[in-house]
Amino acid sequence: SQQGEEDPQALSIQEGENATMNCSYKTSINNLQWYRQNSGRGLVHLILIRSNEREKHSGRLRVTLDTSKKSSSLLITASRAADTASYFCATDTGRRALTFGSGTRLQVQP
Amino acid sequence: EAEVAQSPRYKITEKSQAVAFWCDPISGHATLYWYRQILGQGPELLVQFQDESVVDDSQLPKDRFSAERLKGVDSTLKIQPAELGDSAMYLCASSPRTGTDTQYFGPGTRLTVL
Numbered sequence: 001s002q003q004g005e006e007d008p009q010a011l012s013i014q015e016g017e018n019a020t021m022n023c024s025y026k027t028s029i030n031n032l033q034w035y036r037q038n039s040g041r042g043l044v045h046l047i048l049i050r051s052n053e054r055e056k057h058s059g060r061l062r063v064t065l066d067t068s069k070k071s072s073s074l075l076i077t078a079s080r081a082a083d084t085a086s087y088f089c090a091t092d093t094g095r096r097a098l099t100f101g102s103g104t105r106l107q108v109q110p
Numbered sequence: 111e112a113e114v115a116q117s118p119r120y121k122i123t124e125k126s127q128a129v130a131f132w133c134d135p136i137s138g139h140a141t142l143y144w145y146r147q148i149l150g151q152g153p154e155l156l157v158q159f160q161d162e163s164v165v166d167d168s169q170l171p172k173d174r175f176s177a178e179r180l181k182g183v184d185s186t187l188k189i190q191p192a193e194l195g196d197s198a199m200y201l202c203a204s205s206p207r208t209g210t211d212t213q214y215f216g217p218g219t220r221l222t223v224l
Contacts, residue, residue: 033212042114042201042215043153088152096166097143098213100152 005101006089012107019076021104023089024069030094032065032072037086037103046074046087081110112136114216116202122222128190131219135184135204141165143213144177144187145201153201159185192223 007022023032031050035043049056049065049072056063062075076083086105090098115134123129135142140161145153156175158166161182170177174193179185189196199220203213 035215040199040218040220042217043203043213044215045212048212090152096168097155097158100154102150102152 006087006104008104009102010105010107012109013079014109015079015081017079019079019083019106019108021074021087021106023072023074023101025072025089025091025101026070027091027093029067029091031092032063033090033092033098034061034063034072034074035088035090035100037088039085043088076106079106079108081108084108114202114204114214116200116216116219118219119217120220120222122224123192124224125194126191128188129192129221130189131187131200131202131221133185133187133202133216135202136214139204139206139214140182141205141207142179142185143203143205144185145203147199147201147218149198156187189221192221194223197221197223 005024013019029051031048033048034046036046037043047058047061047063049063051067060077065072084107086103088100088103090100092098114136117132121129142159144156146156147153156170157177159179162179175189177187199218201218202216205213
């Protein structure tokens with residue numbers, strides 16, 4: 001079973017626009033991670049936010065975490081065509097390996 | 111930059127045949143994971159190794175799937191016999207230790223069962 005659920009399932013934007021995707025989860029976590037997957041490829045780690053952090057930045061990425069609402073958001077600013085991919089949140093509950101959500105498919109139109 | 115290697119990249123097989131996938135993790139990574147990803151969904155853990163020991167195989171269909179990591183380095187995942195529902199991407203990942211570390215993924219093996 002999947003712990004996290006991303007929203008929206010699919011997102012299409014124009015190059016230069018910002019993209020926001022959300023993740024909700026069910027149980028307490030140690031940290032939450034975001035991964036990107038290009039079509040037919042493996043996953044690439046983007047950013048990790050710990051349960052005691054509320055916001056984290058990495059380049060054009062901004063992640064927020066609200067443990068009271070059991071939700072996280074990933075913001076990609078000034079999107080590029082190369083950002084086209086699927087984005088997954090993954091939760092670490094400390095009990096077993098990461099549990100991945102169902103993903104958001106992002107399409108950035110040039 | 112070190113990468114996780116997987117082979118083959120693509121495998122087409124007929125129902126009831128046996129298939130095997132190989133993974134070579136990043137050198138020095140003690141933890142190795144096998145995931146299955148059905149099209150349009152996120153990866154789901156099949157088995158997790160810490161060195162040569164299985165840490166978690168609760169989601170591994172043991173009647174047909176087996177996994178080993180004999181020397182605590184590379185690993186093989188086997189399906190025998192393959193069923194139509196096994197068509198998926200099989201991903202291998204590794205991390206320096208179990209727990210909260212970032213996982214590094216290989217390119218995956220796309221399995222199609224006819």
